[in-house]
Amino acid sequence: MKQSLPDSIxxxxxRDHALLSTIAADITARAGGPEALATQFAAMLRRCVDDVIMTPKTGRRSYEELEKTEKTYIGTRVEIELRAMLRLPRGKLDxxxxxxxxxxxNTMHSNxxxxxxxxxHPCILVAADEVRARCYLGLIVARPDYLTAGQNKDAKKSVSAxxxxxxxxxxxHHPYPANFWRTVPPEIIPQIFAGASGNQRMAALFRHIQGTPITRDVVEAVAQQQDFMRRIRSDKGRGTRDLLAREGIALLSGHYDxxxxxxxxxxxxxxSEFVSYRPVTQEQADLAAVHGVVLDWA
Structure with missing residues (x-):
């Protein structure tokens, strides 16, 4: 999306205020209020994009790697998910x-x-900016004088400046969960995926990326196994948690720890998130032990 957007008039x-403010109020109420709308909307967009990238199955890690048809499908997916999120019915339009x-x-670009x-007709405008991790939700009445003079081969026009x-x-410009793989140094990614087993890959993930919450979806992507959650638990000395504990690294669950x-x-x-951490003092190691996380630490 454009970094510089004009203030709304x-x-x-x-002339459109009464209509658009009525629609805006209904959307906000359906979501449970402004804060709930912001939280649910951003998470929904992230899910729509990540579910098409399908990192666990494809190994792809960014929107740019998608085929043209897949990029188009994201718009359809957003339409379906937004209706479901707000419990809105189908109509003559969407x-x-x-x-x-x-x-x-929906757009992943600037218009x-x-x-x-x-x-x-009124339109709900949705946008996700993958590079800057920002999302947008707006309303417009698509009047001809708000649109460009030119059109594409399907006779579609875009919103004019x-x-x-x-x-x-x-x-x-609302914060939107970043694509996790964009936050990882490029040289680290091959090291994470080099492991031959799910445990090895997950151990590499939490070894290289410490102090940062990591979602269940990322864990699944790295494990590349159906029973990926089993790999993250202690497993008779063979689980990811066991491997990291022997290196002095605590693997902690947001639910249990x-x-x-x-x-x-x-x-x-x-x-549903996890974080790893290597204690830097004896007191931190002792604190972990008090909470039942015993590490080989020195």
Whole structure:
């Protein structure tokens, strides 16, 4: 998405304000409030993109590696997931909000392509910026004077530079969970995936990336096994947790080890996240032992 976006001019005296503010209020209420909308929306977008990349099955780690048809499918997936998230019905266009037919448009770039059937109708505009880890949710009435004069071969037009000011934003430049693999130094990735077994790959993951919460999806991607969660537990000295403990590294679960994670001053982990850490003092090693995490530490 464009880094510089004009301020919205959709104020009470704007011709689209009444319609768009009504739709915005309904969307926000359906999500459970502004904070819930922001949290659910960002997570939904991340899931839609990652589920198409399919790192566990394909080994691909970024949007840029997708085929053209897969990139197109992300838009369809977002439409389906957004309707489900907000419990919205199907309509003549993509959905119906407060009795109005509404189109849902998604982009991973800097603009949206508006089909002819959506012209003069309200549109829900969705965007994900993979590079800057930001997401966007806006509303616009796709009036002809908000759209470009030119069109593509399918007669679709995009929002004009001036048209952007007529977007009512629900979320703009909002933080969006980064693609995990973009945060990993490129030279580390081959080392993580070089292991011949799931345990070896996961041990490499948590050995190289410490102090950072890692999601269950990433664990699955690295394990490349159906019973990947078994690999992360202690397993008669053979599990990933056992391997790392012998190296003095604690592998902690946000669900089971939250008190120890907090005591060590590590970032908060959700119940489905994991974090590894090598104690740097004897007191930290003793603290881990008190919480039942015994390490070979010196």
């Amino acid at each position: 959709v104020t009470p005296d704007h 959905t119906v909000v407060q009795g109005h037919d509404v189109d849902i448009k 949206w392509m508006i089909p002819t059937e959506a012209v003069d 001036q048209g952007f000011a007529n977007i009512l934003w629900l979320l703009r 939250a008190p120890l994670i907090a005591a060590l001053g590590l970032p908060h982990c959700t119940g």
